[in-house]
Amino acid sequence: MAPSRGLHHLLYILNPQIALRNTRRTFSSFTETLANPTKKVQTYISRSTNPFLNLSIEDHILRTSSPSSVILFLYTNAPCVVIGRNQNPWLEVNLPILRPCPPKAQKSTGIEIGIEQPGLGPISLVRRRSGGGTVFHDKGNVNWSVTSPRVAFTRDKHAEMVVRALRKLGVGRARVNERHDIVLDQGKRGRDIDAMDTHRTPYMDETGEEMRKPLKVSGSAYKLTRGRALHHGTALLASPNLDVIPQYLHSPGKPFINAKGVESVSSPVGNIGLDTSVFQKQVSEQFAAMYGSGNERVPVQMVGEEHLYIPEIKKGYDELRTADWVYSQTPGFTVTNEISQDTHYNEKSRLASKIQTPDFQISMAVRHGVIKDCKIEETRVPIGELEAFQASLLEQKLQDIQDWPAFLHSKTSCESKELAAIAKWLGKILYTPEIPRD
């Protein structure tokens, strides 16, 4: 790959026009190969670690690959938090710690994260197109993705393929669980079981005195379209960040958000302890063994940043990076000071939250990321000021309010410190970091 990139680079310097034309031709062939009905089994690995690009390439594969083909795509992303298609970022993610801001700004917005900031630098927030829950990605993961005909598709078959790859690499504790995830059993070795059974291991420890919970090492999420099914998961191979991941996935506003849509199920996770390239190679081999015909080799093809030249990929990439996609695609939810009856929002999560239950009454309804209704009751605030504030919030997009106290002052002339406290409280729950335009 390197020599051709070098040549391409040279061409670009000599004559950008020619290089651009050639580049376009090369990358339009990616689409053609995908759509070629005679190429039934294809494998791609991405050189890019840009989550937006990798997800867009994956979506392009789903949309353009020939109806009867099966495509494997492997990629690794730079650190990011990825939420499911129908999830609520304010509920699933600790948004204030994604993009560390200077302490001064923290003070004005009331977002005081202080020393709890894990030193990972800026983390992208990504909403993917498939369903399921929230995951943290970093360089210690390999994302595996299989696009196949929907007819023969089952929710387990590709997780089973990955388990076969793991076992081949000596990870005998790996199995597929009832949630279609891949887990490593933690028990003592017990009775031997059928080695081909990808749903059971000798380490299941059903009888042991100390039941140790299996550790999740890969999830599963799906996107279904006409005739096609995409199944992907994030295999935790050697993440250096396991200790800080929970901080990113615990939202301080959770006890005060009552949401429709899909809530994540949190599981104890662990590293498999494998090298990226070893895992990629073995998964590719298992994929070829599963779908390849006879001795025919399935060549591994590389994709990368240059695929942004493909207009459809660029379009998907740009869409994923809009605030409208990340924030406004959130299913309807309400913000309230009353603790939800739902068992998920129990006393424990309220106590764990850094945000105090306020002594005013509030009920705010948000739909498509826009405030549709807001009722606040706080007797200490003059009714006129309260009404002006409520009116200014109606039809307001959450993504357009970066700093709630500043928003309050720009919209109303009020001086009431109780009202300022309400704005500050809302800012803690609905903090909406800007999507960087880089």
Next chain:
Amino acid sequence: MAARLSVARTARQLTSSAVRRPPSFVPATCQRWQQAPLERRLFSVSAAVKEKKYTEDHEWIELSSDGKTCTLGISDYAAKALGDVVYIELPQIDMDISAGDTIGAVESVKSASDILTPIGGKVTEVNSQLEAKPGSINADPEGEGWIAKLEVAGEPEGKLMSKDEYTAFTEDA
């Protein structure tokens, strides 16, 4: 569901053949309990064009008797294949849509799928009950679990199948 369909089918046969057959062939009691479904489904009985039609994407549409509005939903087959639905995104009322557009989305067992419309028009009504109880679409996808009603503009696009053709299509698949 199956029971109601077979009632509808029996009713259809009756309207066409009852004239030729001696009245005694149909017991009076039987006619009476057929009254309700017949009234509701009169249009689909009288005009072949207006019976429920299915798409290859497993949606169904049913035109009103005057052909100006239609109801849209997902098929029994689709609901079973999806599994327990945990979230449904409905279209917005008054939204203008074209044939082939996405008018909603469902999520079930970690799977996101889009709901497409085979016909264009304007959304006049949505089944808001599905938002509160997404799982109810699994109980009766072709009845109570309808998704939206449209004021129809233009002709449906793409392949539309009758119930029998659709059944054959899902069995082939």
